[in-house]
Amino acid sequence: MGSGVAVNLENVWIKFGDFVAVRDANVSINGGDFFSFLGPSGCGKTTILRAVSGFLSPSQGRVLIGGKDMAGIGPNRRPTALIFQNLALFPLMKVWENITFSMEVKGASAAERRKRADELLDMIALGGQGDKLPSELSGGQKQRVAIARALCASPDVLLLDEPLSALDLKLRQHMRTELRAIQQRVGITFIYITHDQGEALTMSDNVAVMKAGVIDQIGTGRDVYDLPSTAFVASFVGENNMFRGKILRIDGDSAQVDVAGIGPLVGRISPAASAQLDAGDEAMIFIRPEALAPGEGEAGRTLNATVVNEEFEGNAFTVYLDAGGNAEIRMSLANTGQHRIAERGSRMALHFPAGKAVVVPVGELASE
Amino acid sequence: MKSLNLSRLAFALYLLIFFTYLMGPLLVMSLTAFNSPSFPSASPWECFTFEWFSVLWHDNHIREGIYYSVIIGIGTVVLSVSMGLAASIVLTQIWPRFRSAFYTMIIAPILIPGVVIGISTLVFWDRVGRLLGAGEGSALNGFFHNGLFLTILGQSSFIASYAMLVFVARLQRFDPGLTEAALDLGATHTQAFRKILLPFMRPAIASASVLAFLASFENYNTTTFTIVDYKTLTTVLAQKVRLGIDPSISALAFSIITLTVLAALAVEAFRRHSANRLAARLRGGAAGRLLSGFFRGNVPAVLLVLLSMAVIVTAGVAQRYDPTQCKVAVQAAKKAEIQRRIKALQESRKARESAAPATPAPKAPNANSGAFGNVFAPNNLPGAPGASQTAPAQESPSQKPGNGAFGNVFAPGNLSGASDAPDAAPDSPPARPDNGSGFGNVFDPNNLSGVSGGN
Numbered sequence: 063m064g065s066g067v068a069v070n071l072e073n074v075w076i077k078f079g080d081f082v083a084v085r086d087a088n089v090s091i092n093g094g095d096f097f098s099f100l101g102p103s104g105c106g107k108t109t110i111l112r113a114v115s116g117f118l119s120p121s122q123g124r125v126l127i128g129g130k131d132m133a134g135i136g137p138n139r140r141p142t143a144l145i146f147q148n149l150a151l152f153p154l155m156k157v158w159e160n161i162t163f164s165m166e167v168k169g170a171s172a173a174e175r176r177k178r179a180d181e182l183l184d185m186i187a188l189g190g191q192g193d194k195l196p197s198e199l200s201g202g203q204k205q206r207v208a209i210a211r212a213l214c215a216s217p218d219v220l221l222l223d224e225p226l227s228a229l230d231l232k233l234r235q236h237m238r239t240e241l242r243a244i245q246q247r248v249g250i251t252f253i254y255i256t257h258d259q260g261e262a263l264t265m266s267d268n269v270a271v272m273k274a275g276v277i278d279q280i281g282t283g284r285d286v287y288d289l290p291s292t293a294f295v296a297s298f299v300g301e302n303n304m305f306r307g308k309i310l311r312i313d314g315d316s317a318q319v320d321v322a323g324i325g326p327l328v329g330r331i332s333p334a335a336s337a338q339l340d341a342g343d344e345a346m347i348f349i350r351p352e353a354l355a356p357g358e359g360e361a362g363r364t365l366n367a368t369v370v371n372e373e374f375e376g377n378a379f380t381v382y383l384d385a386g387g388n389a390e391i392r393m394s395l396a397n398t399g400q401h402r403i404a405e406r407g408s409r410m411a412l413h414f415p416a417g418k419a420v421v422v423p424v425g426e427l428a429s430e
Numbered sequence: 431m432k433s434l435n436l437s438r439l440a441f442a443l444y445l446l447i448f449f450t451y452l453m454g455p456l457l458v459m460s461l462t463a464f465n466s467p468s469f470p471s472a473s474p475w476e477c478f479t480f481e482w483f484s485v486l487w488h489d490n491h492i493r494e495g496i497y498y499s500v501i502i503g504i505g506t507v508v509l510s511v512s513m514g515l516a517a518s519i520v521l522t523q524i525w526p527r528f529r530s531a532f533y534t535m536i537i538a539p540i541l542i543p544g545v546v547i548g549i550s551t552l553v554f555w556d557r558v559g560r561l562l563g564a565g566e567g568s569a570l571n572g573f574f575h576n577g578l579f580l581t582i583l584g585q586s587s588f589i590a591s592y593a594m595l596v597f598v599a600r601l602q603r604f605d606p607g608l609t610e611a612a613l614d615l616g617a618t619h620t621q622a623f624r625k626i627l628l629p630f631m632r633p634a635i636a637s638a639s640v641l642a643f644l645a646s647f648e649n650y651n652t653t654t655f656t657i658v659d660y661k662t663l664t665t666v667l668a669q670k671v672r673l674g675i676d677p678s679i680s681a682l683a684f685s686i687i688t689l690t691v692l693a694a695l696a697v698e699a700f701r702r703h704s705a706n707r708l709a710a711r712l713r714g715g716a717a718g719r720l721l722s723g724f725f726r727g728n729v730p731a732v733l734l735v736l737l738s739m740a741v742i743v744t745a746g747v748a749q750r751y752d753p754t755q756c757k758v759a760v761q762a763a764k765k766a767e768i769q770r771r772i773k774a775l776q777e778s779r780k781a782r783e784s785a786a787p788a789t790p791a792p793k794a795p796n797a798n799s800g801a802f803g804n805v806f807a808p809n810n811l812p813g814a815p816g817a818s819q820t821a822p823a824q825e826s827p828s829q830k831p832g833n834g835a836f837g838n839v840f841a842p843g844n845l846s847g848a849s850d851a852p853d854a855a856p857d858s859p860p861a862r863p864d865n866g867s868g869f870g871n872v873f874d875p876n877n878l879s880g881v882s883g884g885n
Contacts, residue, residue, distance in 0.1 A: 115614060138613045150611035154629050164615040167625070198711075215615050 066094030066251040067128040067141065067218035069114060074123035076109050083109040085275045087123070091253065091268070096245050098254040098262040100286075101272035102298070102428065107255045108147075110272075111221050114253060115144045127219060143212035144221040148228070149204055151196040157207055158183070158192035164215035182210040202233045209244065219251045226261060238264055259299045263287060271295045273426070279334065291334035293425035296348040303349045303391050304427065309341050317421045318362060319347045323386035328362035329419030338423050349419045351380065351394035356403065359413025366411050367391050369404045379403055383410065456687060463680035466757060470677045477756035480748040483685075486678040495666035498578065499647050502662060505582035506589055506646035507639045513586065514593025514638060515631065521594070522601045537595075539588035548655030551584035577660035584656040589645045593638040600634035692737060699724075699731035 069091040076084040084106045091097045099107040112118040113125055116137035125132045132140060143164075152160050158179035159166070165175045176192075183189050186206035188199075196204055205225060212220055222241075226234045242265045245252045256262050262269045263283040270280045271294070279291040290296035297304065307321035312331070317339065320326050329347045331339055339345060358364055367383035370390075374397075381403050383391040393412060395403060404410050462470035466477035486492060517536050521529060539547065559574030573579060604627065612622035628635075650664040657665055667679065703724055725731050 117610060117613075136613070137610070138616050138618060142614070144611070144614045146607050146611060148605065148607060150605060150607040152608060152611070152626060163612065163617070163625075167612075167615065167617040167621045211615070 066092075066249060068093045068126075069097075069219055069251060069253065070124075070126040070129075071110070071114075072124045072126065074110070074113065074120045074125065076106070076113060076118060077121045082275055084113070084120075087277050089270055089277065089280060091251060093128075093251055094249050095267045096242065096252045096254065096265055098256060098266040098269045099272055100256055100259055100262040100269050100299070103257055104274075105272040106275040107272050108223055111144070111223055111253065111255050114219070115142045115221050116140045141218035142221055143215045143217035143219075145208050145212050145223065145225045147223045147225065149208040149225070151204060151208060151211070153196055155196075156192065157188070157194050157196060157199070160196060160207060161192075161211045161214050163211060178214060182214055186210045201229050202237065205229065205237060206240075209241070213244075213248060217250065219253060220245075222252065222254045224255050224257070226256075227258070234261075241265060263299070271298060273298070273428075289330075289332050289334075289420060290348065290422065291332050293346050293348075293422050293427055296346075296420060296422060298428035301351050301392060301394070303351060303354070303389070305347045305349070305389055306424065307345065307347070309339060309343050309345050309421070312339065312341050317345065319345055319421060321347070321389070324365050324389065326362055327365065327419060328416075329421040330417050331421045335422050339421065344424045345421050346424055347419050347421050349414050351392040352378075352396075353414045353418035354391070354393040354412045355395070355414070356393075356410060357413055358411045360416075363416065363419075364411055364413045365391075366409060369406055369408050369410055371406065372403055383412070456683070459680050460684045460687060462677050463684040465677065466753060466760070468676050470675060470680050476760045477753040479753040479757075480751060481753070482677040482681040483748065485676065486681045486685075489678060491661065491666045491670075492663065492678070492682065495661050495663040498660050499663040502578060502581050502585065502653075503643045503646040505578070506585045507642045509582060509586040510590035510593045510642045511635060511638050513590040515597055515635070517590065517594045518597035518601050519627075521598060522604075523606065537591055540591045542588070544588070544649065544651035545655070547587055548584055548652040551580055551587065551652070551656050555580055555583065575658060577656065577658035580656040580658065581653050581660070581662070584652045585646045585649055588652075589642045592645060593642055596634050596638040596641065597631065600631060604630055688737075688741065692734065692741075695730045695734040695737065699728055699734050702728045702730055 069089075071087045071089040074084055074087040075082065087110060089097075089110075099110060101107050109118065113120050114127070114132075116132065116135060116139075119133065127141060137144075152163065155163070158176060161179045161182050162170070162175035165178060170178075179192055180189070183192050186209065188203060188206060188210075191199070191203070196207065199207065208225065226237050226241075229237060238261055241252075241254075245265075254262070254265065263286075266283055268280060269283055269286050271278045271286060273292075273294045279286055279295045281289075286295060286299055290299065293304070296302050305319070305321040305324065305327060307319040307327075310318045310320050310326060312318075315331050315333070315336065316328055317331050318326050318328050327347055327349075329349075365385055367385040369381060370384050371382040373380045373382075377397055379395045379397060379400075381393045381395065383393065385391050391412070458472050459470070461472040463482055464478055464480070465472060465475060466479045466481070467474070521532055521536070525532060555574045559571055562570060564570035564574060608626050608630075609622045612626045613619070617625065648664065650668060653662055654665055654668070661669075670679065706727055725735075
């Protein structure tokens with residue numbers, strides 16, 4: 063892309079009284095990117111969005127849109143358009159009036175507005191529905207009207223505040239694809255707020271994972287999933303098995319961690335954390351459920367556990383195992399027609415491929 | 431099953447009593463507007479007449495009062511709706527932190543007696559005028575002592591609070607996100623207010639305006655102080671009551687009731703109509719032709735049309751209708767009744783004289799049908815010397831019939847004192863027909879009982 067307008071946050075702090083909602087955020091979003099802020103509710107992601115759209119001014123630091131400092135510029139003069147969590151469609155205006163509100167306030171004639179509205183309605187596949195009231199539309203239709211209304215303002219940056227959270231699962235999955243397609247068509251910068259890691263991973267070019275006002279990691283979806291930089295990111299994004307132990311040895315980018323009751327496990331040190339870890343430190347090692355497979359592997363990539371339970375989930379089996387100590391292990395196996403994985407209570411060896419275990423410093427986990 | 435029926439019956443009875451309590455006075459008052467006696471009364475029905483509407487129409491005081499009431503009402507609506515709207519926005523959106531303190535402050539005028547508001551408005555603007563250097567007789571001084579100006583300000587000071595309560599209720603359902611969305615889409619704050627908040631508030635503004643107008647129209651206790659040398663409907667009516675009323679007040683009440691019912695029906699009809707149209711649109715059908723669609727499934731609309739037609743027909747009939755003949759007949763009937771009574775009296779006197787002139791006639795018990803059994807009648811007082819002896823011989827018509835609700839306590843003959851009764855009685859008939867008394871003779875038992883009218 064590269065055609066869109068870049069957004070930069072430089073050392074942004076946002077405080078409400080004594081409460082620090084955003085702590086020293088530094089983010090640079092490339093023009094034309096689909097960028098997501100991912101985090102649990104209350105982590106400050108909406109606050110950042112409001113600072114970008116101009117409803118809040120940072121207590122400290124700068125917000126730059128297209129390289130221009132936005133300090134003192136109100137929301138109505140910023141090149142941004144915000145799609146609200148509850149959509150905030152104007153209930154008393156017809157759909158077409160809603161869509162072209164941004165033209166109305168600039169004094170465009172009704173005929174001009176109507177024409178533009180019809181174009182946008184065709185784009186969102188709601189042609190001929192312009193004379194309805196928002197209350198007469200379904201959830202997904204309202205969603206698309208909100209998008210059209212935001213796009214009608216021809217913003218450089220489109221901000222989306224959990225717009226899919228109110229939709230049911232099927233529609234949500236459909237709208238994800240649609241949003242991504244719209245973004246690629248119009249080529250403007252999208253900043254997307256969500257607590258749903260699935261949405262963030264499927265749609266985004268880059269993801270920032272936030273926890274309690276702090277941005278823990280910024281990277282592509284793959285980076286965030288495969289090489290989490292903190293224990294929080296590892297546990298928040300996707301399922302993960304966590305083992306805690308002492309680092310025995312560091313060997314280049316891999317570390318050997320001695321886990322009580324299981325033995326030494328070898329994992330890759332998260333690149334962001336390599337400077338913080340030394341032999342003898344406490345550390346956490348994370349292995350994805352789908353990285354585990356039954357059978358013996360190399361030394362340091364094998365663990366033994368007792369089968370506790372097994373669940374069939376259609377496309378996959380989830381096996382719950384007890385590895386002694388307090389570590390509960392989940393293993394996810396694709397459904398390839400096997401009958402059953404293991405007898406309940408039986409002892410079983412598991413292994414994982416090199417590079418699929420990640421070592422990070424000890425930190426707070428996402429509470430779920 | 432039986433107890434269910436019983437409770438249903440009790441409920442129906444309760445409803446009946448409740449609605450009688452609510453509507454009874456209005457109903458009776460409406461009836462009196464069409465009855466011909468010159469004191470509003472419903473029960474001895476004399477002649478059906480429209481004359482009180484004509485009296486009302488030609489009453490300049492009432493017309494002027496209505497005129498100023500409307501002007502003051504409009505001024506109060508404008509002032510109190512805008513003040514109330516501003517206050518409600520501050521209360522809900524700008525200063526949520528000082529909410530309770532601000533709320534108490536704004537609501538205070540409702541709790542303060544209207545009399546106090548009236549006096550303090552008068553005093554305050556007088557002071558303001560002086561402070562601005564308005565001398566006696568100057569234009570500015572005249573402005574600060576202008577009845578319309580003061581009344582609008584005085585009424586608005588508490589009617590604005592009512593309006594604010596209406597607005598706050600509506601604003602609490604407003605999503606501030608809508609204003610933000612408008613701003614985000616490039617609207618200025620003014621545009622966001624005008625295009626988003628104001629349309630949302632429109633129903634509340636309409637109801638607050640109606641409320642404010644009615645509150646202003648019916649206000650008396652503040653207005654009576656602030657009105658100075660103008661008059662409103664309420665002050666005119668108050669004055670009239672003091673000087674004696676006639677059924678033109680009932681006619682006014684009836685007109686107001688009719689207008690209110692018509693307005694309520696109209697509002698309901700249009701509300702129902704738009705609801706029907708929305709429902710039709712949601713069903714996907716066409717909205718239907720304008721007129722036939724308007725009445726379909728719309729009971730209030732049908733009632734509205736029927737009632738309007740009834741009003742028009744009645745007004746037409748009233749132009750032609752002439753109750754003179756009925757009145758003449760009633761007069762004749764009254765005269766005949768009096769003649770009959772006089773005759774009866776004379777006969778009974780004759781009979782008494784011939785039978786036993788020494789025995790005092792048991793006059794009091796049979797003549798007194800008043801609500802209080804004439805306990806207040808001076809003739810019943812022990813200290814009424816001579817009354818029992820002289821009354822049989824004199825029998826003044828003003829004492830005798832005693833049909834008044836107050837047992838004739840207001841009868842001029844009784845007021846003059848029991849001891850004078852024998853002397854006063856002969857004089858009372860000539861004094862009665864001339865209506866020069868301060869109360870327009872409304873309390874004259876001869877008018878109330880309607881049996882002695884000699885003219």
